[in-house]
């Protein structure tokens with residue numbers, strides 16, 4: 210039932226990690242936190258925290274070989290209480306899919322608008338009002354979310370090998386090609402050197418406590434760690450997969466894609482006089498369509514091609530991540546409750562669709578319905594990215610570092626003592642001490658103490 214090839218396993222995990230977090234959230238955060246200095250810290254956090262915690266998730270999942278519930282029980286040496294961790298991917302998967310699907314729906318709509326050549330001939334103010342009108346409409350975004358959900362549901366129903374692995378093998382290379390083309394185009398724009406300067410010349414006076422902690426939060430979200438998503442995928446890994454190698458590869462791929470997204474977006478933004486990189490979350494939906502039209506104002510075809518390719522890229526990245534979110538829920542329903550995969554996929558998608566509709570409405574009709582001042586979309590994002598991810602990562606570190614039998618952990622991580630025995634103690638030290646302490650710091654920051 211697992212991944213049939215090692216490359217397929219890496220691509221699927223990379224497909225989960227690489228998503229809107231890289232191409233939408235990363236440029237937003239980088240723009241808001243001053244550029245290069247933020248990126249430097251983000252990269253350090255990816256390598257020191259993200260990749261080791263990912264390896265922890267892989268270790269727990271691969272040891273279990275069934276699903277997250279079973280994996281925790283097995284790794285704990287049979288303590289049934291740890292089965293409760295099996296509920297984490299179900300709850301977190303539904304929550305994250307519900308609001309992520311909303312942004313996926315927006316990207317699909319923008320790909321459509323790009324496809325029908327709908328971006329041309331507008332003023333800067335029109336890009337703003339178009340986006341606001343669309344995102345606050347009660348029905349329009351829901352239709353696009355439904356398309357995304359149907360595609361996600363179809364892939365997950367097909368199963369791990371035929372659905373998830375095959376789609377990753379097709380979509381991920383497509384994604385890399387799109388990114389490469391766009392980077393080359395963007396770097397050849399007239400103001401590109403200013404964008405490069407913003408990305409690669411750190412100004413350390415920009416760094417404060419909030420930069421550090423935002424960079425770490427971004428690293429968690431971008432790598433999908435902390436809510437047992439990668440743990441779910443790792444249940445399908447073969448026993449000969451080199452977990453060190455895979456977690457590092459995924460972390461490196463994920464970081465590279467984020468950097469390349471930066472290389473696409475910032476040179477383009479800087480090539481239009483007067484535009485600033487710190488537009489926030491609307492950067493990709495309001496600033497960029499405007500940028501594409503202006504920088505390629507001499508060639509309609511280039512403006513058309515660049516926009517279309519960019520939004521298609523965003524859709525591909527988004528869908529490979531939403532697949533992994535749905536799989537978190539379906540794996541539980543299939544393995545623990547013995548539902549068939551198609552039934553589980555349809556049921557989970559239906560619930561997520563309902564919640565996603567609510568999240569979408571929070572940009573319009575339900576804007577005034579708030580909990581702690583947050584609309585449904587922001588509330589779900591807060592619960593997942595700021596509460597469950599740090600909390601889950603912390604629990605996994607404590608679990609592997611202090612609860613599980615160290616010999617079992619070592620055997621699993623090193624494939625029976627054959628791989629990376631030198632790196633293993635360093636990793637264990639991070640999991641036991643550095644990561645949990647770091648996470649407590651993020652947590653304290655994120656909940657605003």
Ligand code: PHE
Nearest residue numbers: 226228229230231430431433
């Ligand atoms: N890492 C994904 C991204 O960058 C988001 C994600 C979060 C995917 C949690 C799965 C689980 O977009």
